[in-house]
Amino acid sequence: MLRQDTIAAVATPFGMSGIGIIRISGPEAFEIIRRIFHPSNENCPWESHHLYHGDITSADGKTILDEVLISYMRKPRSFTGEDVIEINCHGNPVIIQSIITQLQELGCRLARPGEFSKRAFLNGRLDLSQAEALAAMISAKSAKACAIGLAQLKGSLRKEIEELRLLLIDALAMLEAAIDFTEDTSAEKIPDIPPQINQALERMQSLLSSYLSARVYTEGVNVIITGKPNVGKSSLLNALTGKKKAIVTDIPGTTRDLITDTINIGGIPVNLMDTAGIREPQNAIEKEGISLVWENLANADVVILMLDVSKPLTDEDKIIIDKNKSGGIIVTINKMDLPQAWGIKTIEKLFPPEAKFLEISAKSGNGLKELKNTIMNLFVSNEIKNTGSAMITNMRHKLAIEKAFKNIQNAKESIANGMSAEFAAFDLREALDNLDEITGKKINDEILDKIFSSFCIGK
Template sequence: MNRKGTRANVQAPDTIAAIATPFGRAGLGVIRVSGPMAPELGRLLFRPAHQNCNWQSHHLYHGDIVTVDGTTILDEVLVTLMRKPSSFTGEDVLEISCHGNPLILQTILEQLMTLGCRPARPGEFSERAFFNGRMDLSQAEALAAMISAQSAKAYQIGLAQLKGSLGRKIGELRTLLIDALAGLEAAIDFTDDVSEHETPVTPPQIHAAIYGMNLLLSTYRQARLFTEGIQAVITGKPNVGKSSLLNSLTGRKKAIVTDIPGTTRDLITETITLGGLCVHLTDTAGIRKPQDAIEKEGIDLVWEHLEQADVIVILLDGSKPLTEEDQHILKQNKNRDCKILIAVNKSDLPAAWRPDQLPDYPLSGVNLLKISAKFGDGLDTLREALTDLTGSHDMLSDGGMITQLRHKLALEKAQANLTTAQESLTTGHSPEFAAFELRCALEALDEITGQKIHDDVLHKIFSSFCIGK
């Protein structure tokens, strides 16, 4: 069942209003009103500056907003009426562009409430857009992601999804499944004619859909790096220069630098932007045999944090001979499922060892860099290496990436259904079993676009949006 229009049919919607711009003083502030009363509210509260205000849809009119009794001017504004269905929500929408003072905005909002509007819940404008078929659920989610994007790349992905890129991909997968289902249903109708030992042919669309889902799923890890940023953890024994490196990369004196070993005990995280990506950089306690309980806690935290890293920077001191502690750190991080960078620090001092003295070096996929955290040498190369783990950026061009865990889980569910369907056909079960699995896979895909989804899930998604969106 398509969700389009289902809510509107239940009862006439209220007219909602909210301030759509952030709280605080600014040049402008926008109030958004949506619902059947929007045109009337405009006529009641707006006093046009010119005679020719005939409330044409999508036209901007200049004038004043006045109080309900018409006695007091509240602000000089621009208003636009966007008539249904060609508006963001698919309803009549009134936008009032006023001066950006919370007091003005609040007073105008109060006039709207007096006339029968109610305050919009978080995400309610987007929810209405979804129910009125103005956008699918993946687009509504993309919009929220775009608004909260913290890097240029995250914004780009959100924009591509808003333009329907993910919805189109899901649509292509749906078509494959519907075609496969048609093939299977024809086979079910003719089951009586088929000899018992004849195995029904697996429709080729099932393979194609599994392949397509695999591609889409493989983008998740990468897309997450774009949207949530890269977790980079600096580790190494005490005094190799971890805190100095954090300070140099962030350009701030965030972590204490001393020549006393064991100074850093807590995790210190700073976020920087590199190449349009957010990098969450964490300085950690130096790893050695702990001298007290606090240091032990700090070191335990490091190991936990390393488990979640996307990149680990193992820092070694190039000016002093390698120690057992260095060997231990290198060994413990050797087989991690993340990118490892080995940075040999203090390149400004005479070298005490050569890279070929490192055990197991060169290791495949491990970069070795020479840096001076104190004087900045080699840091540009390190910056590049930190972000050089997002692979090909091609997928961004058509936006065929998944960024939400909800989408990933739904795709995995659909893929599992298809694999079961495939197995059941190759082991000679009735095509009815496979057809059932295909229908389940279709349902899982429809959860992504919101064509079929529980109301409580929908509510949860929209309530995480901001007010006025």
Template sequence: MTQTDTIAAIATPSGSAGLGIIRVSGPMAHELGRLLFRPAHKNCTWQSHHLYHGDIVATDGATVLDEVLVTLMRKPHSFTGEDVLEISCHGNPLILQTVLEQLITLGCRPARPGEFSERAFLNSRMDLSQAEALASMISAQSSKALQIGLAQLKGSLGRRISSIRTLVIEALAGIEAAIDFAEDVSGHEAPACLPQICEAMTSINRLLSTYRQARLVTDGIQIVITGKPNVGKSSLLNSLAGRKKAIVTSIPGTTRDLITETIQLDGLSVHLTDTAGIRAPMDAIEKEGIDMVRERLEQADVIVILFDGSLPLTDEDRQILEENQKRGCRIIIAVNKSDLPPAWETGLLLHQAESAHPLSSIHTLRISAKFGDGLDVLKKALTDLTVSGKAIGDDVMITHLRHKHSLEKAIARLAAADNCISTGQSSEFAAFELHETLDALDEITGKKIQDDILHKIFSSFCIGK
């Protein structure tokens, strides 16, 4: 699909930097380069993918705006599949804005958010899942999230979808033959496509099962620290963060608000929340703080319940454990102040925890938030409980809710097709379901997708991408 207009945008973040890049794409890219760029050397022949040094000169033909490097990438071997001009300026927003204005004066249009990627997709330079992976990669917050984004950018998801598609097409071919030659093959051919349907379903299920972990990797793991007042929650947050983020005092009820900090653990983003100690509130402020804790606990991927090992265990401690076990999320029991003589056996608590939650993934460990003992074990438990490192990078993962919905739609259609065949219904019904399966799969790669959804996807990208 050829676009008739030429678009331009600043492709680097706003603010001052060493360099700033302006990207131009469309049929006028070369002409605009010729009009604005004055080469430093005579041998500027505008060869594709070559770097030329010179000045950008304003449309008055006299005012030098910046000393730059320019590259022309001729279609189709460019990011968008169109002629692309990249101007590498000095990273002053005033320079970049002025150069952009010159381009617009000469007939360029400012690019919409994500429009370069949209053109790349429309010109078949990448499928939709790759364009989305590009956006995810640019916003990735951890090395593992980057790893997933990069694999998808290289087309891993598109290839997996294509192999599932092939299975569905094989099944469909068998069924359509049964329809076309009803007298010859009916009743024999149809069940022969069941293995392909089964294999396609297994493959989709495998992809779907990666979603939860992949989301944890891309969004980060939500960890909430809870416990009675004064057990050392804020001290633990500070130790994990490696800086003094929360106020620590010996006065119970010090923390009132939710205090958050994001750290990197084993290549993953971990969002920690320190909270107000749970007890019967002394005043309206503390009550509000405790209500906020309970809300936040609902969103946790892992709850760290902290106990003070140096003071006798109380009913409040037991109630906090019980209350959180009901949430059914992963729990780590951390018995703090291991540097002080223990007042109780950790086994006691573990027994209570295990009897209430026999199959749970409860970990119990002793730590000293103040002196750092046991924190390495705690950090390892935090990531092990949520994301098994082995799975990441070894397999194709899905990270977008849109992909999950399309896969769920596909599997429901496959199940319906399977049912039509097993119950001996007319082959047309199964064929219809398989065509619907293909449509659902094609939404992921963008082979078949409604324009408004496409626009919505690209408009969530940033300008210049």
């Protein structure tokens, strides 16, 4: 399906750079560019998939706007499946804007976010899961997340979905044979559970568990530092990020707002959050700050609970310990460079068995390497080593697989309960539709628009 109008957008970030790229796609792309591009080679052959050097001028040919390189990709062998021209001009916003203005005057419309990818999808160049992988790859925060996106772009998920579809179609064929038999003989034939059903369920289960492990690399993990005032939370944030992100003083109650930064630990993006020290608030600002801590503690993947070893433990410490009894806790015993008022044995029994304990000094840096390793080991999983195998990283895909999984389970149950094969066949067809939502074979326009509108402009 070819769209009618011709679109243009800047594909590189706004700002000064060596080169900026403007993309044009659509039926008029070639005609429009020929009106303002003057190749250095007068006998320009205009072969597809070649680069041409020359000047871009205003439409009347009087003003040279820039010296550029142009690539020409004739349909259908282009990203969008339409005629595509890419202008490599100099990366100055003034130059780029002057070229864009010319293109608009000659009939190009400015592309909406994700419109190039949407055209690629509508023209069958990518399926929906690949288009989404492309967007995920562009916004990936770690090398692993890039690798997962690339594998999906190359079709790892599409292939897995296709194989799951084939399993369901085979199972459906077996059920339909049983239905035909019933119609011919009026005797109810209860089918066995087709083996493909269990195979499909197993493969979906492993796709679903890949979501959890891949999410660590794609979204990162949220680590919150909590403790009473003055224990050294902000000092730890600064030490881990290597920056002076948070103000550190010896006055308890220094931090009020949430202070965040992302660091990379073993390829995992770790979103660190420093917080206000928890105590009976002494004013309205501190009260607000402390209530933010309670809210954010609930969403954290890991809580670093900090205690100051140089001073006796207080009731304030005990309140925080009591509120953090669930999993994912790293207890950091800070200020180990000072004389110690208590030992690790005093507190061990107050925490659940899976809690980790580390003695550190945010000031000297001792123990920080172990802290980073501890965070990493909580999340590194073996499943993720082979990024080429099918994985899901996208919430939409996860929900669709969950729905398909449920429908297949329903089919299995109704066969096991001796119900007519028609019920199971109905559920399997629903499951097929759920899988087709992922690749975009069956999807409504509203959802499509929503998906592509979250992409960047020029992609």
